[in-house]
Amino acid sequence: MAITSANQLELLQTAEAVAREKMIDPGLVVEAMEESLARAAKSRYGAEMDIRVSIDRKTGKATFTRVRTVVEEEELENYQAEFTIDQAKQYLAEPKVGDMYVEEVPPVEMGRIAAQSAKQVILQRVREAERDRQFEEFKDRAGSIINGVVKREEYGNVVVDVGTGEAILRRNEKIGRESYRPNDRIRCYIKDVRREPRGPQIFLSRTAPEFMAALFKMEVPEIYDGIIEIKAVARDPGSRAKIAVISYDNSIDPVGACVGMRGSRVQAVVNELQGEKIDIIPWNEDQPTFLVNALQPAEVTKVVLDEEAERIEVVVPEEQLSLAIGRRGQNVRLASQLTGLDIDIMTEEEESARRQKEFEVRTQLFMDALDLDEFFAQLLVSEGFTNLEEVAYVELDELLVIDGVDGDTAKELQTRARENLEAQAKAALDNARALGVEDSLVDFEGLTPQMIEALAKDDVKTLEDFATCADWELAGGWTTSDGERVKDDGILEPFDMSLEEAQNLVMTARILLGWVDPADLETEEKEEDEDAALQDGEEQTSEVGA
Structure with missing residues (x-):
């Protein structure tokens, strides 16, 4: 042609x-x-x-x-x-x-x-x-809900017609017992949109926590208007879920608004999620209070929070233990996801036994170290003393409140405690030197003899060795592996050293060795402060604009 x-x-x-x-x-x-x-x-x-x-x-x-x-x-x-x-x-x-x-x-x-x-x-x-x-049409729709029609199913994955293209609902993103046939209508959450060589790929989900949050936003006008905010969502798709909400209007009950008249609003979400049971929980800034709410319907007797380790101990009555844990650990698992904390649940009997054991261990410590009889040692523990340092360096008045302790007895207790601590320090330092610790580390300010001994046992024997340590190697920490938090033990963790303290000590050692210029640190800190101030200013501007 x-x-x-x-x-x-x-x-x-x-x-x-x-x-x-x-x-x-x-x-x-x-x-x-x-x-x-x-x-x-x-x-x-x-x-x-x-x-x-x-x-x-x-x-x-x-x-x-x-x-x-x-x-x-x-x-x-x-x-x-x-x-x-x-x-x-x-x-x-x-x-x-x-x-x-x-x-x-x-x-x-x-x-x-x-x-x-x-x-x-x-x-x-x-x-x-x-x-x-x-791609241009869907890239900005990630994070929203879309309605589509099922076209076919391939190896458990559902291909959905979304009007101007196809999207895929993977097998692991489906609610367990769901099954679809061609031409069935389906509502999904757009989890991700990617540009790939074979064309844009639109990935859908019905198990994502964000899907539930988006459904509530559709059903509850107060959430759409921003009067009520969804702070956290945890799901066991198809079985049970917990959602935490907070109201910015004192006249509106966030839980009641989400439930609706005779449960109409929450029931609409439940029906969409194939009967998934939903616990609606009031959000609270106080983590222990929020956790007590999150563990509903179980009743909690006491909560002990370890903020640094992001762990929390919950004490419940014996008859409430199975309810707090839930079937196959579901209730406590969802509460953990909702709060972002690792939760240890124990009964009142278990907690009492643990406290009794701690009492006995501390009593024996004072008996051995201070040469006291059992009754006197128990008095110290009962008054809240947990270690020799507290006895040795506490104000005398705090010892005088103990029944039977006068001024002379209090001074004698402190003298014995200090002598014991000095003996322990000398033994630890002698042992560290025997292991090959150099004076550069012994003379470094901020480390006790017991810390130096622990470092020596871990083959940290010079100031140079110490300066190469990472903060988490000293203070310990937590890492996430395969979705589970794993504890990393620190060399100086038994001495209650925090990450911030470890960072300061390591940086001081590097400055003493000439590895780091203090002027550079001041410049970096100044730049960080300026960046933080600039970011705060931008956030305030965006709030005013909103």
């Missing part, structure tokens, strides 16, 4: 028809046609030639041109598409590097192979345009 003999308007009509069908810009289809015609021309005139085709957007006329670019003589490689300044002088008046000489060439006859190749180019460009349009 010769382009010259074809109806020139037919190109534009074809482009518009394809664009309407695929819902893309007609200009993209025309560009694809230009590229395909250029390829056909290159197969006729030579692949090394720079042949370009331009289709008039009004008349549909296709113009074929050959382009040659002026380059430096030493850079000349393609003699068909490039030429030097001297060679260009016969075509251009004052040629310079980068100039192009364009001349029109006759249209080509498109044979069967060329036509097939042109068709493939156009289809490829159209597919790319479709993918770009689909």
Whole structure:
């Protein structure tokens, strides 16, 4: 087929028809046609030639041109598409590097192979345009709910028609007992939209906690308006869930608003989630109080929070233990997800036994270290003393409140405690030196003899060794592995060293060794403060704008 003999308007009509069908810009289809015609021309005139085709957007006329670019003589490689300044002088008046000489060439006859190749180019460009349009349409919809129609199921994954494309609901994102047939309507949460070589991939979910939050936002106007906020969601998809809410209007009960009249609002969400039971819990800034709410319907007797370890101990009556834990640990697991804390549940009897054991251990410590009888040692423990340091350096008045303790007895107790501590320190230091600890570490301010001994046992024997330690190696910490929090024991953790204290000690050691310039630290701190102030200012500006 010769382009010259074809109806020139037919190109534009074809482009518009394809664009309407695929819902893309007609200009993209025309560009694809230009590229395909250029390829056909290159197969006729030579692949090394720079042949370009331009289709008039009004008349549909296709113009074929050959382009040659002026380059430096030493850079000349393609003699068909490039030429030097001297060679260009016969075509251009004052040629310079980068100039192009364009001349029109006759249209080509498109044979069967060329036509097939042109068709493939156009289809490829159209597919790319479709993918770009689909990605642009859905990239900003991640985090929202979408309705679709089930097309088919492949190896447990459900392919969903979402109007202008397809999305996939993976097997692990389905609620356990759900099954779908073609043409079933389905409501999902758009979890992620990715641009991939095979086209944009839209990943859906029905198990994500955000799906439940979005459903409540649809059903509860107060959440949509921002009067009530969903602070946290924890789900065991298809079985049970807990959702924490807070109201910014004292006249509105957040739990009641989410439940609705006769449970109508929460029931709509439950029906969408295949009967998943939902506990709606009032949010509280006080973590122990919030946890007590999160463990409902179980009753809690006492809560002990360890903020540094992000762990919490909960004491419940014996008859409430199974209710607090829940079937297969479901209740305590969801409460843990909701609060972000590791929860240890024990009965009142177990807690009492543990406290009794601690009492006995501390009593024995005072009996051995201070040479006291059992009754006197028990008095110290009963008054809240837990270690020798507290006895040795506490104000005398705090010892005098103990029954039977006068001024002389209190001084004697402190003298014995200090002598014992000094003996322990000397023994620890002697042991550390025997292990090879150098004076640079012994003389370093901030470490006790017992700490130095513990470091020596872990092969940290010089100030240089200490300076290479990470803060968590000294103070310990927690890491998450396979979704579970794992404890990392620190060398100095038994001495109640915090991460901040470990950071300061390590940095001091590095400064003493000359590894770090204090001026650099001051500059970094100043920049961090400026960044923090700038960020606060931006947040305040956005709040005012909102």
